[in-house]
Amino acid sequence: MSIVHVVSMSGGKDSTASAILAIEQHGRSACRFVMADTDNEHEITYEYVDYLEGALGVTIHRVKRDFSGEWWARRDYVRDVWPTKGVSDVAVTRALEVFERGPTGSAFLDLCIIKARFPSRMAQFCTHELKIIPITEHLMSIIDETGSAVWSWQGVRIEESNARRTRFQGTGACVSDFDEVGGGLFNYRPILRWTWQDVFEAHRLYGIKPNPLYLQGHDRVGCVCINSGKREINAWGKRHRAHIERIAEWEDIVSAVSKRGNATFFPAPGDSETARERGNIWQKVEWARTARGGRQFNLLDQLDEPTACSSAYGLCE
Numbered sequence: 001m002s003i004v005h006v007v008s009m010s011g012g013k014d015s016t017a018s019a020i021l022a023i024e025q026h027g028r029s030a031c032r033f034v035m036a037d038t039d040n041e042h043e044i045t046y047e048y049v050d051y052l053e054g055a056l057g058v059t060i061h062r063v064k065r066d067f068s069g070e071w072w073a074r075r076d077y078v079r080d081v082w083p084t085k086g087v088s089d090v091a092v093t094r095a096l097e098v099f100e101r102g103p104t105g106s107a108f109l110d111l112c113i114i115k116a117r118f119p120s121r122m123a124q125f126c127t128h129e130l131k132i133i134p135i136t137e138h139l140m141s142i143i144d145e146t147g148s149a150v151w152s153w154q155g156v157r158i159e160e161s162n163a164r165r166t167r168f169q170g171t172g173a174c175v176s177d178f179d180e181v182g183g184g185l186f187n188y189r190p191i192l193r194w195t196w197q198d199v200f201e202a203h204r205l206y207g208i209k210p211n212p213l214y215l216q217g218h219d220r221v222g223c224v225c226i227n228s229g230k231r232e233i234n235a236w237g238k239r240h241r242a243h244i245e246r247i248a249e250w251e252d253i254v255s256a257v258s259k260r261g262n263a264t265f266f267p268a269p270g271d272s273e274t275a276r277e278r279g280n281i282w283q284k285v286e287w288a289r290t291a292r293g294g295r296q297f298n299l300l301d302q303l304d305e306p307t308a309c310s311s312a313y314g315l316c317e
């Protein structure tokens with residue numbers, strides 16, 4: 001059976017190194033490339049993915065979720081069921097005003113509106129809904145179209161985070177870089193044991209520039225991410241305030257569709273009625289500017305340690 005090698009691209013260093021390796025080992029004609037667009041990426045990452053297409057001489061297929069169906073089903077649920085569950089008329093009216101405007105055109109925001117909340121580390125539905133589902137559907141469509149097996153190349157590295165190390169069971173010594181999913185689909189993690197130096201060396205050897213966001217103090221270059229740590233939030237706040245303004249608008253909209261009228265992009269532990277007073281995006285940006293442990297912001301300290309996305313697919317670099 002022939003094999004199609006499909007590399008999941010995020011615009012980050014690890015998926016780019018995987019793409020370089022796939023081309024080196026199998027040639028462009030045996031490879032395909034796919035990126036899941038969440039509508040929450042930095043414009044520099046969109047530009048970088050365009051650059052990669054030219055620099056690598058490949059096409060990167062973009063996939064994106066469309067939540068129109070779920071949107072109207074949720075509108076009907078809010079209109080018909082919320083009043084029977086004791087939700088106040090004020091909350092129902094406020095939420096319906098958002099739903100009657102129709103889907104926003106942003107997959108990330110539409111998902112949060114339908115869920116009436118932002119994702120969190122404990123409920124990281126964004127990765128699954130916005131990346132894993134559309135990419136898996138794309139991989140299955142290639143199997144159907146070509147009759148070939150698909151190796152899904154995933155740019156994950158064990159050294160990247162404790163969460164990932166745990167997910168991959170232990171120290172990495174016995175972790176497999178290859179497994180069968182079924183239906184002709186296989187997972188392949190070719191850079192599992194690479195160091196970050198190896199990753200940048202692959203860029204250099206192939207003449208590929210890394211994503212410019214790495215040079216601007218960012219540890220990660222995908223979405224404005226719910227997993228961002230203090231350093232990362234500070235980098236967004238200093239250089240990319242338009243994105244902070246966008247997230248602030250999203251907090252208004254998602255708050256409007258939540259029963260309590262309150263939703264924050266980053267967690268604000270404690271009384272949910274006052275979450276936005278204590279932990280809206282502007283407060284997180286302000287906190288990120290303080291020295292570690294600033295007393296007035298100590299409620300926010302749980303974000304102090306940057307964590308890599310725990311997705312085993314390497315889709316959230």
Ligand code: SF4
Nearest residue numbers: 126127223225226316
């Ligand atoms: S990068 Fe962060 S916010 Fe974006 S899908 Fe992954 S976990 Fe969610």
